[in-house]
Amino acid sequence: MAVKRRKSKVTPPPVGCPLTACMQFLKGAWTPNIIWYLRSEPRRFSELMADIPGVSPKVFTARLKRLEQDGILLRRVVPTSPPTVEYSLTDLGQELTPAIEAIVQVGHKLKRRRAGSWASRG
């Protein structure tokens, strides 16, 4: 009789790697987008959700919760009617913005590149 195959359970990835470490915070759908839209000012749940078209409420709240637990962002209930919730970046969260800004920069450059290849190849 064959033995059941088991998973390794130990953390296999490069544990001290700064790249991997930082990527943990950016991983999951919409995560970088959320940080991006919070980089300059706090925003409400529904505002953020509108900023990022296509995200489902389930995944969206999951992301916000995880980011809050990670100390990346702060959740504050505002006593309006009905009560709203405002999210903002913590100091730690602000540390991530240079990375995201660089990614956005590259994204723009890629668009320009693609635009260029229309002229040269299309």
Next chain:
Amino acid sequence: MAVKRRKSKVTPPPVGCPLTACMQFLKGAWTPNIIWYLRSEPRRFSELMADIPGVSPKVFTARLKRLEQDGILLRRVVPTSPPTVEYSLTDLGQELTPAIEAIVQVGHKLKRRRAGSWASRG
């Protein structure tokens, strides 16, 4: 009788978003690491694999194949014995390095931050 539920099939995410666009290239386990280790010089399959401990050959070749198809890196068979394969970044691939470097920078800063919190809180 209930109707079968169907998925939407259309691309729901922000199509013109530079952040999302760039993230497509960085997504998948080990992807940023591969680009990082190729940023300055070409490297062989087994070298890269050793650079990035924990990655399985299956996922690793899948990444390399995808990155090659995306035009991020170049695959070159070197006529040694036995034949080896050398990977290098294309011009397009080089465009991604600023983003990865920024992520690594932030990763370092996070480590220093954590080191600081030992002193202040631990």
Next chain:
DNA sequence: CTTTGCACTTTCCGTTTGGTAAGTCGACCG
């Protein structure tokens, strides 16, 4: 006391991801 708006939460389910282990293929060395 029903309705409305906000901020979620829950259930269900298909798709994707990524690891393990084993196998393949071609080139050379002896």
Next chain:
DNA sequence: CGGTCGACTTACCAAACGGAAAGTGCAAAG
């Protein structure tokens, strides 16, 4: 012609991911 090495492939599988749709809790307006 068997063994080894480098570079993959393949089969299998569990877990994570993430979307759709519907439901919950609460506060105030009407």
